Amino acid sequence: MNATHDLERLRFNMIEQQIRPWDVLDFEILDLLGQVRREDYVPKAHRGLAFFDMEIPLEGATRREPGQCMLSPKVEARMLQDLHVKKHETVLEIGTGSGFMAALLAHRAAQVLTLEIDAGLAAVAAENLRRNGVNNVEVRNADGAVPLASGPTFDVIVLSGSVARLPQGLMGSLKMGGRLAAIVGDEPMMRAHFVTRVGEGKWDILQPWDTVAPRLLNFPAPSRFAF
Template identity: 55%
Template structure:
């Protein structure tokens, strides 16, 4: 084994033990997958040495605001919250480099991931093909346009994941969930965001929980909340 490969394996071990487990990620499936799927293969070459560090990784050079991989512990805890099963049909908005879609593709039946930036969409396709994920489809689209029309073709979904921050969860997206399905989002503004899980309990009924706080870059073109107050 080369010194470079050895260093990555040591860094991967440290990432799991020092970043991810302390963030209450204890699901054995998730921890095993993080040890198997090489995050460094989804990182731009200029930032490869930082792939397993506890920080957000820019996906453009020079860096473009909002275009990044989330910190490993955030991705890991999100994946744990999703509790993906082999029969699940998944929608992700915000493909980035394809890493989160790859993690989900290893656990679910199929994943559709949308990316607004054509260059990043091509990067995700390349990375996913190289990783052998043939059950993950990347679509170049502005997900929020026309009441989320680009998301409809593979609906209903068991799980929907928004891989960036939003001001509020759009009703049009919730309606694409199967009854019993869940949507995960980071909801709030740049000062305070909360990991939010909305479950579709019935055709017209939803309930939500917000188990932890975090701040992440915003997804582009998502609707802003109504500012009217009584």
């Protein structure tokens, strides 16, 4: 009983002290963060850090790449809020990690396809989602940087990691009115980009906040010497 009480206190503090101050004020999002158990998606070795304002290293990877981690709670929450996902929409996530962001998206959307380049992490995420009863997510072991076959289009695309520049190929996979969220740029400062497809080859782009996030693998980086 005490352990449960402690977890709920930590969850409450995470929401009130980290997430709300980051302008996450949508009551439905805050309620969702209170319901979806973040600790169930954190590797056992780091479970004590589940509610801290930090990125958490992931375990179970097939290959060792730098930056394999869960994003901080406030970044996940703000991206979720600013995307305004609706119940009838389909979502593509690039970078499944532990499956936590996919679980949050699943509660907001009709269907989520999430791509994870590492086979080991994809298996862990699929098991996390299954164990928590999340049935409308497909975890696929695939490279999100590889252009999608023509056909599937999405209402929402989320990049759970950073890229050097906006991925034009993924932007083309948005339905009309669809939104893409990506953290773009280089350290020490990156900007969240929210792209809305408003016409054929036309985009509305907002850059409402700054953060830093680990790189997603295989997305192109422009030459630092280009002028």
